[in-house]
Amino acid sequence: MSEALQILKKYWNHDSFRTPQEEIITSVLEGRDTFALMPTGGGKSICFQIPTLMQKGICLVISPLVALMKDQVANLQKRNIKAIALTGGINSDEIIDLLDNCQYGNYKFLYLSPERLQSEWILERIKNLPINLIAIDEAHCVSQWGHDFRPAYLKISQLKSFFPKTPFLALTATATARVKKDIISELGLENPQCFEKSFERKNIAYMVFExxxxxxxxxxxLKKNPQPSIIYVRNRKSCSDTAAQLNSLGFKATFYHGGLPTKEKNKNMELWMNEEVQVMVATNAFGMGIDKANVKTVIHIQLPENLENYYQEAGRAGRNNEKAFAVLLTSPSDIAQSENQFLHVLPDKSFLKEVFIKLCNYFQIAYGEGINEKFSFNLNQFCVRYKFPVLKTYNAIQFLDRQGIISLSQEFSEKVSLQFIISSKEVIRYISLNPNDEEIVLAILRAYPGIYEVQTNLNLPFIAQKSKHSETEVQTVLEKLREKGIVEYHSKNNDTTLLFNEIREDERTINRIAKYLDNQNQLKKEQFDSVLHYIKKDDTCKSQLILAYFGENNTKNCGICSFCISKKEKKESKTSLSQKIVTLLQTTDLSSREIQIQLNNPSDDVIFAIQDLLENEIILIQANNKYSLKK
Incomplete structure (x- = not known):
């Protein structure tokens, strides 16, 4: 493996491989189909990049993640390695040029999505490329029981007939035993070498606090651990709100979500990577391709959708192998909120059919027609027209996209962003002088209370509906406010482009894909139940719970998670601290924060003592989140 090590040193400046990178590279170089399960941060990309650089020809990399493809191509190009990606928005002429470059320009890596393989002419061009390895990233997408199933992955196996002597390398960071079996079967891997790195992260302390x-x-x-941190939240508004709260408390924080302009994303990322700020508050849009070794703490302040995503996000801590913390903070109301967010917005067959029919009607597509027709599409306008709930509709349309019925050119995004740049008093004065604009301005202020602090994306159809005006009238008022120096206003022409891939057949179309919808809905419910099991089960090591979810049993207690710490001997005996809490509650009901302030004990000790008193039914928690003695 001396040549492989030389390449590793030359391009990545590492002196040794991580387990099991070397074994995977050897398997691929021997021409064997290979399955690799390597948790996040394990260095999966090295496993196909190095063997490709050691051989003549090009590596075909199939990935569903545009952001990750772009990131990997950019990183390879920085190292003077020739790589390209066929991402969305590239026209046919450009694709032809790029594929010519692959054939004649000594390129080493071609990245594309599985959907690209469904274009016959692209497939024909790929057949003629000197492909030495086919790497399937995020391979769990081929399984109906994977957390991000994409039917287009089912067609990857057809490449076997065109490249019978070319090895397949299936890579995933999260796969249960059932998903692993599906990956090997559906991709047609022949007697594959299987490498599975343990999911155990011995240096990460998994903490759950209610x-x-x-x-x-x-x-x-953050005071106890002033090193770089990530706080994950569930929506864009929470990003800016939480970052603002932390800054007001004296912490340096910035935020990141999918709706930010690219320039602002890059600026905020740079601030955090260069450690000019301690905290990055982010949605799950943040993290793809992020490799910052010294992240000390990852905090989730809302429940994750599934343990696969949680494990990946938590795993961005402690990549330098020093002790790190993955903290999940919950409150009694979180479960109901998360059920609303994850489960109640799942479309059933009836709703999916209604959305599809209305989409066809919206664009005046007749039965039996519509194939290859393309339209500009605004999700919010569509939902207002048919009185559909936005998130449930988005999930339905996204499902149609994953099934290949339609194709969306990009993620949905708002057309308009706005920020008030004068004080609230001055805005009120403007309203009093311009009563005709009052309903529109007030509708904006009521819908977006943080619009004074940060540039905010507006939902124009929603504002028009709330103010009882047309969208044109709303835009006219916004232009007027900009001209008077009251707001900073940006109008973007970035509606989604929607392409119909099949003729309209209504019932027939939906019936064909309904079984996948049922399976996915059932999977999401099971996954959410696993999250609840993780946070509620307080008699088992948290690391063990995560490992068991991924099929690793017979493991020892980690010794550093919230459960293990609770069982360790405390400086002050639990009985003594519990008695002090009981004494305090004899006088008045108190919150955990009030108890901690009065006792001046470490917060963890207080929380564990309170949990013990709750379990033994000595105290109970009231509706106002204060604790009282049980009568």
Whole structure:
């Protein structure tokens, strides 16, 4: 493996491989189909990049993630390695030029999505390329029981007939035993060599705390651990709100979500990567391809959708192998909120059919027609027209996209962003002088209370509906406010492009894909139940719970998670601290924060003592999140 090590040193400046990178590279070089399960941060891309650089020809990399493809291509190009990606938005002429470059320009890596393989002419061109390896990233997408199933992955196996002597390398960071079996079967891997790195991260302390004052706990964590941190939230508004709260408390924080302009994303990322700010508050749009070794703490302040995503996001901590913390903060109301967010917005067959028929009607597509027709599409306008709930509709349309019925050119995004740049008093004065604009301005202020602090994406159809005006009238007022220096206003022409891939057949179309919808809905429910099991089961090591979910049993307690710490001997005996809490509650009901302040004990000790008193039914928690003695 001396040549492989030389390449590793030359391009990546590493002196040795991580387990099991070397074994995977050897398997691929021997021409064997290979399955590799390597948790996040394990260095999966090295496993196909190095063997490709050691051989003549090009590696075909199939990935569903445009952001990751772009990131990997950019990183290879920085190292003077020739790589390209066939991402969305590239016209046919450009694709032809890029494929010519692959054939005659000594390129080493061609990245594309599985959907690209469904174009016959692209497939014909790929057949003629000198492909030495086919790498399938995010291979769990081929399984109906994978957390991100994409039917287009089912057609990857057809490449076997065109490249019978070319090895397949299937890579995934998260796969249960059932998903692994599907990957090997559906991709047609022949007697594959299988490498599975343990999901155990011995240096990460998994912590779960049920508390009512999350911000106070975040303050304590960040003060105790002033190194780089990530706080994951569920939506864009929480990003800017949480970052603003932390900045007001004296922490340096920035935020990141999919709706930010590219320039602002890059600026905020740079601030955090260069450690000019301690905290990155982000949605799950943040993290793809991020490799910052010294992240000390990853905090989730809302429940994750599934343990696969949680494990990947938590795993961005401690990649330098020093002790790190993955903290999940929950409150009694989180479960109901998360059920609304994850489960109640799942479309059933009836709703999916209604959305599809209305889409066809919206674009005046007759039965038996529509194939290859392309339209500009605005999700919010569509939902207002048919009185559909936005998130449930988005999930339905996204499902149609995954099934290949339609194709969306990009993620949905708002057309308009706005920020008030004068004080609220001056805005009120403007309203009093311009009563005709009052309904529109007030509708904006009520819908977006943070619009004074940060540039905010507006939902124009929603504002028009709330103010009882047309969208044109709303835009006219916004232009007027910009001219008077009251707002900073940006109008973007970035509606989604929607392409119909099949003729309209209504019932027939939906019946064909309904079984996948049922399976996916059932999977999402099971996954969410696993999250609840993880947070509620308080008699088992948290690391063990995660490992068991991924099929690793017979493991020892980690010794550093919230459960293991609770069982360790405390400086002050649990009985003594519990008695002090009981004494305090004899006088008045108190929150956990109030108890901690009065006792001046470490917060973890107080929380564990409270949990013990709750379990033994000595105290109970009231509706106002205060604790009282049980009568």
């Amino acid at each position: 508390i009512e004052d999350k911000l106070f706990r975040i303050q304590q964590i």
